[in-house]
Amino acid sequence: MTKIAIFDYGAGNIFSLKNALEKQNATVEVQTQADTLTEYDGIFLPGVGNFDPAIQSINRNSADFLKVVGKIPVFGICLGMEMFFEKSQEGKEKGLGIISGDVVVLPDTLKVPHMGWNALEIKKESKILEGVENNSWVYFVHSYRVNPATQDVVVAESDYDIKVPAIVQKDNYFGTQFHPEKSGDVGALMLKNFLRECSK
Template identity: 40%
Template sequence: MNIVIINYGAGNIQSIMFALQRLGLNAVLSNNPEEIKAADKVIFPGVGEASSAMKMLVESGLDTLIPTLKQPVLGICLGMQLMCKSSEEGDTKGLGIFNVDVIKFSNKVKVPQMGWNQIYNLKSSLFREITDNEYMYLVHSYYAPLCNEAVATTNYEVEYASALQNNNFYGTQFHPEKSGDVGEQILANFLKL
């Protein structure tokens, strides 16, 4: 299986590579449009700040490529947020794959949300063999509100979408690659799509 991790300078790439290796698979790091288009599966990671990450996508032309991909694509953390319409972080226009705007948690809670929290209302083949209320690892200050494309929910001050799906595009706010056996099952499920 040909797995490409999009390499645009804002990714948590090593931990994803290690998680895939534990599943017996290797991935290619690439920002080459032809390599990305030819992949069986694409992982779109992200760590850092939305506007600077989007700037790197625009500079490499990946902002126009990613929404046109036809194979299963998994956005993780900031990757998922960049697939939304916009983010309040740096007043960033997103890729518009998910029809939701990313907003910041209020100052009533500790920001970022950092650590383990539960996912429930699971509604996607991404969560085959996963039961409600499993704990996943999260680090984020911004979130996607619940919307039609939400396929998992988490509660931190408010209920929000901790996973999204639109056709072949999937996104997780949590880090499956840092979430133990359950996270690895979610990655394995993605790779079987």
């Protein structure tokens, strides 16, 4: 059985993610100490909280998060994905710097936070998208969007007046701006695909 860690930044509200993963027969533990993450087959950085406290929590609990994680598959959801980048307009702390680029607030032409279902425009193949059809609908709740330095990390976009990177991937890091745990069968399939990667 695949052993998964959800890293808790102290924001709570991760029950729905834990529940969604357990429905896929994963063994799920919530962790607050980043240095224990080497014991797991996969890691989730959940989508609840604020940028600076979340980064501070990781830095406080790990000498070097990237070295701790190594080649373990990591799935960042919303804020978790935003932390992959170098910096965010939401805070002053440096991001993890896994992906070049920054995180910017959604334009004031949109209602913020943006909440609702949007279609995925798939740009390239990804292991977590196997079996997911183009234009599948997923559920977003966010006030910021990622702004990668290059488009080669963007796996899928959503379009609501602006193009928003919806899925990014670099090496063993997978990120979604939307919440797969709240995205019905489509989100469940992505989680299942990720767990399959974790069990390899």
